Amino acid sequence: GQDRPLNFLEQIITKDLQEGKHSQIVTRFPPEPNGYLHIGHAKSICLNFGLAERFGGVCNLRFDDTNPAKEDQEYIDSIIEDVKWLGFQWGQESNAEVKFASKYFDQFYEWALHLIHDNKAYVCHLSPDEARQYRGTLKEPGKNSPYRDRSKEENLAEFEKMRAGEYDEGACVLRAKIDMAAPNINLRDPILYRIRKQSHHQTGDQWCIYPTYDFAHGQEDAIEGITHSICTLEFADHRPLYEWFIENLPVPSQPTQYEFARLQLNYTVTSKRKLKQLVDEGHVDGWDDPRMPTISGMRRRGYTPRALRNFCDIIGVTKSDSQVDVGMLEYAVRDDLNDNAPRAMCVLQPLKLVITNFDEAGDGVESSGGEPTLWVTQPGHPNRPELGERKLPFTKEVYIERGDFTEDTSLSRKKFKRLVSGDYVRLRGAHVIKAERVEKDEAGEITEVHCTLVPNTVGANPPEGMKPRGVIHWVSATQHVNCQVRLYDRLFNDDAPDAGEKNFLDFINPDSLTIVDGAKAELSLRDAQLEQSYQFEREGYFTLDRRYSTETLPVFNRAIGLKDTWAN
Ligand code: ATP
Ligand code: MG
Ligand code: MG
Numbered sequence: 424g425q426d427r428p429l430n431f432l433e434q435i436i437t438k439d440l441q442e443g444k445h446s447q448i449v450t451r452f453p454p455e456p457n458g459y460l461h462i463g464h465a466k467s468i469c470l471n472f473g474l475a476e477r478f479g480g481v482c483n484l485r486f487d488d489t490n491p492a493k494e495d496q497e498y499i500d501s502i503i504e505d506v507k508w509l510g511f512q513w514g515q516e517s518n519a520e521v522k523f524a525s526k527y528f529d530q531f532y533e534w535a536l537h538l539i540h541d542n543k544a545y546v547c548h549l550s551p552d553e554a555r556q557y558r559g560t561l562k563e564p565g566k567n568s569p570y571r572d573r574s575k576e577e578n579l580a581e582f583e584k585m586r587a588g589e590y591d592e593g594a595c596v597l598r599a600k601i602d603m604a605a606p607n608i609n610l611r612d613p614i615l616y617r618i619r620k621q622s623h624h625q626t627g628d629q630w631c632i633y634p635t636y637d638f639a640h641g642q643e644d645a646i647e648g649i650t651h652s653i654c655t656l657e658f659a660d661h662r663p664l665y666e667w668f669i670e671n672l673p674v675p676s677q678p679t680q681y682e683f684a685r686l687q688l689n690y691t692v693t694s695k696r697k698l699k700q701l702v703d704e705g706h707v708d709g710w711d712d713p714r715m716p717t718i719s720g721m722r723r724r725g726y727t728p729r730a731l732r733n734f735c736d737i738i739g740v741t742k743s744d745s746q747v748d749v750g751m752l753e754y755a756v757r758d759d760l761n762d763n764a765p766r767a768m769c770v771l772q773p774l775k776l777v778i779t780n781f782d783e784a785g786d787g788v789e790s791s792g793g794e795p796t797l798w799v800t801q802p803g804h805p806n807r808p809e810l811g812e813r814k815l816p817f818t819k820e821v822y823i824e825r826g827d828f829t830e831d832t833s834l835s836r837k838k839f840k841r842l843v844s845g846d847y848v849r850l851r852g853a854h855v856i857k858a859e860r861v862e863k864d865e866a867g868e869i870t871e872v873h874c875t876l877v878p879n880t881v882g883a884n885p886p887e888g889m890k891p892r893g894v895i896h897w898v899s900a901t902q903h904v905n906c907q908v909r910l911y912d913r914l915f916n917d918d919a920p921d922a923g924e925k926n927f928l929d930f931i932n933p934d935s936l937t938i939v940d941g942a943k944a945e946l947s948l949r950d951a952q953l954e955q956s957y958q959f960e961r962e963g964y965f966t967l968d969r970r971y972s973t974e975t976l977p978v979f980n981r982a983i984g985l986k987d988t989w990a991n
Pocket of ligand 1: 452453454455456462463464466467487653654655684685686687693694695696
């Protein structure tokens with residue numbers, strides 16, 4: 424993606440570097456550890472780390488852990504894992520440490536005292552309801568709090584009482600003294616500190632007052648020497664406040680905030696709160712359920728870091744909100760896997776073929792475990808010779824997909840390019856065969872199709888006039904790997920499941936997971952590796968599941984089908 428025009432942030436950075444405003448840029452990705460990262464975070468990660476990479480700068484990974492109520496070490500661990508997996512490195516190579524906002528709590532506290540000393544902050548005892556009334560509205564200016572004009576000494580004493588735990592949660596807050604008539608409501612004496620009598624995952628019980636996002640974020644940036652602090656559009660209205668703190672505090676550097684449009688994907692929910700609800704209420708099987716739009720879910724499903732990074736590159740960075748079609752993400756995944764996934768054959772719904780004249784298979788037939796076997800070869804990938812070759816055992820009995828055979832001889836060759844009674848088809852990499860007759864059980868279900876092979880047709884055309892309907896995949900009925908296959912579809916069947924008043928839970932797709940037992944995969948998949956996707960020919964892209972696979976029964980997740988089934 425280096426050939427496309429520069430986006431607005433790249434233009435700003437180019438100018439800043441040219442004009443010598445900065446000699447090196449420093450960005451940051453600042454998640455709150457209150458959930459797993461999702462595809463929207465991937466956009467922010469690719470943006471912030473991508474800019475640092477492109478301009479020879481540095482990007483910090485910083486946990487914005489200022490609210491202990493919903494945060495957890497599990498989330499910290501998963502976030503670190505996800506950023507690494509996407510292929511990004513934070514900090515300097517020589518000093519690759521993760522940052523925590525909570526490490527700066529002493530400094531924030533000092534800065535709060537600084538504002539009180541400058542008569543720019545006060546402790547306010549209005550109840551939340553009263554505070555709301557005093558704040559005013561967009562049309563109406565607010566009113567000054569009756570606590571606004573207390574003395575510096577009183578404020579210092581009250582703030583010390585807050586810090587010492589002498590007040591209950593909600594009893595009072597520390598507020599900045601800015602302007603209750605400001606048109607921007609964020610400037611109407613915003614809260615700096617609130618009381619939370621809760622243990623913090625990093626600082627334990629050291630604090631019972633915690634800074635707000637607004638009082639923390641810009642100062643975190645200043646401490647770390649962030650040059651370009653990039654956040655999503657809803658923070659544009661907070662920028663004057665961000666700048667007010669930077670101007671009114673003795674901070675060590677002068678960061679600037681820029682805003683970009685957050686990623687909104689159709690058919691998808693990307694709010695940590697809602698994703699957590701899906702997990703907590705058991706609608707999905709954990710944060711890394713392969714149907715989740717989380718990075719860990721997409722990883723488990725078989726999406727690759729390259730596909731996610733390409734996707735972020737394709738959608739680009741803009742200053743106005745718009746919805747992105749989830750089909751674009753699926754396209755990026757399919758495109759990457761088509762280029763890179765080794766090929767394999769796997770039969771999901773097996774139907775047995777018996778090749779009655781197997782003794783005519785050719786000179787190469789050898790005995791493998793006592794069974795006559797013809798080893799045929801197929802490329803690991805049609806145009807990636809470095810992926811080598813697969814050797815496939817062709818035997819008297821093979822499985823094909825139940826859906827690849829019909830007795831209905833009226834179907835045209837164009838409509839049904841598979842096996843039909845009395846007609847020819849090629850088994851991929853092996854012979855052309857002809858369906859001779861079927862065996863059925865008492866219920867009338869076909870149990871076996873008896874076929875004959877056409878001799879000398881491996882890698883060679885059949886005799887003149889004999890025209891196979893198509894090429895189908897197969898596996899040996901005796902030499903294969905038994906496996907389970909999990910087919911996923913979109914988790915929501917509505918294109919905007921949480922828009923407006925809608926309850927996203929009402930739109931969960933009941934068919935988002937189909938478990939297929941008794942699938943038969945070619946032998947090479949015995950060595951299938953985690954994190955490696957395979958194209959199961961004619962079926963889609965599949966990856967070994969890290970949770971449910973066992974030594975004896977691999978489980979494969981379908982990352983994505985070969986074609987977009989949602990497109991009209
Ligand atoms: P959520 O709404 O899912 O809780 P959040 O913004 O509260 O997300 P944070 O942990 O604060 O989550 O996000 C870390 C960074 O990721 C922020 O800089 C935020 O702007 C960015 N981010 C979050 N969601 C998106 C999104 N959908 N598109 C782009 N960036 C996002
Ligand atoms: Mg946030
Ligand atoms: Mg949030």
